[in-house]
């Protein structure tokens with residue numbers, strides 16, 4: 001059996017193991033299959049089959065450098081998406097720890113740490129002073 005698999009994948013991309021793009025395709029295909037069964041969105045079944053066919057095509061492809069590039073582009077792209085969500089989370093923690101006030105005089109936004117009680121805020125732009133609870 002092992003011999004059979006070895007011969008099957010010899011010289012093909014799948015011989016180097018499953019890459020991130022393949023794993024992602026398989027997960028998406030399974031999710032789409034479930035969605036197509038549980039909802040009226042039956043056409044998703046065909047999308048799932050197409051994605052499965054694509055990942056099998058990649059596994060059995062002999063154009064290894066190209067498949068490798070494909071995965072590299074995918075990894076780069078998904079890292080960008082992950083970065084986006086990370087920065088989104090960061091700005092949320094900032095919101096939790098800081099209060100942003102607008103200067104009533106010039107509209108300049110001023111970031112003040114939360115939980116300091118009533119404080120006097122001095123606008124760095126127009127030197128206007130105003131009291132706020134932080």
Ligand SMILES: [Zn+2]
Pocket residue numbers: 103104105106107108123124125126127128
């Ligand atoms: Zn101001």
